[in-house]
Amino acid sequence: MTIRTITPAATASGGHVPAAPLVRPTQAHDHSQCISQALSSAEQLCAASGARLTPLRRRVLELVWASHKPLGAYDLLDQLAREGHKPAPPTIYRALDFLLEQRLIHRLASLNAYLGCSHPGDAHAGYFLICQGCGTVEEIADTRGLQQAIAQVTEAAGFLMEQGALELGGRCLPCREGRA
Numbered sequence: 001m002t003i004r005t006i007t008p009a010a011t012a013s014g015g016h017v018p019a020a021p022l023v024r025p026t027q028a029h030d031h032s033q034c035i036s037q038a039l040s041s042a043e044q045l046c047a048a049s050g051a052r053l054t055p056l057r058r059r060v061l062e063l064v065w066a067s068h069k070p071l072g073a074y075d076l077l078d079q080l081a082r083e084g085h086k087p088a089p090p091t092i093y094r095a096l097d098f099l100l101e102q103r104l105i106h107r108l109a110s111l112n113a114y115l116g117c118s119h120p121g122d123a124h125a126g127y128f129l130i131c132q133g134c135g136t137v138e139e140i141a142d143t144r145g146l147q148q149a150i151a152q153v154t155e156a157a158g159f160l161m162e163q164g165a166l167e168l169g170g171r172c173l174p175c176r177e178g179r180a
């Protein structure tokens with residue numbers, strides 16, 4: 001059996017490197033900072049690409065970012081209805097599609113729910129740690145090792161990967177320690 005070692009050059013190719021350390025969603029932090037940062041990045045990215053961040057799209061993004069727990073389309077509809085809006089489901093889905101296209105949010109297939117992207121604006125597959133205790137989801141920030149491992153497996157199988165999200169279920173540290 002041979003074990004292929006991962007060369008530094010291969011590891012460095014591709015993959016997103018976060019510009020600044022991101023907060024862990026499961027750590028105590030000022031979440032209003034997450035929300036304001038997400039909204040200002042969205043405004044900048046949309047302004048740069050000429051996409052229209054309408055008030056509804058912006059509000060949907062803000063609601064998705066209400067916490068680090070993914071929200072379903074019907075949760076969003078309920079919330080908007082409580083605020084006195086009554087958008088039809090297709091309107092919400094169009095807003096969500098827009099946010100997905102702009103890479104501002106991710107859809108978690110296993111939960112059929114949406115999560116704000118922690119490093120929006122660059123094309124990346126989403127790799128997620130989903131806590132089945134408290135529902136918090138962390139998007140893995142440094143994905144270089146994972147991308148390398150997945151590339152090895154898919155290339156060995158002669159498989160052309162087109163969609164590469166990874167949703168890992170388990171328990172976050174606070175839940176494991178009985179703090180959540």
Ligand SMILES: [Zn+2]
Binds near residue numbers: 030031
């Ligand atoms: Zn936060």
Ligand SMILES: [Zn+2]
Binds near residue numbers: 117118119126
């Ligand atoms: Zn992301």
Ligand SMILES: [Zn+2]
Binds near residue numbers: 131134173
């Ligand atoms: Zn948890």
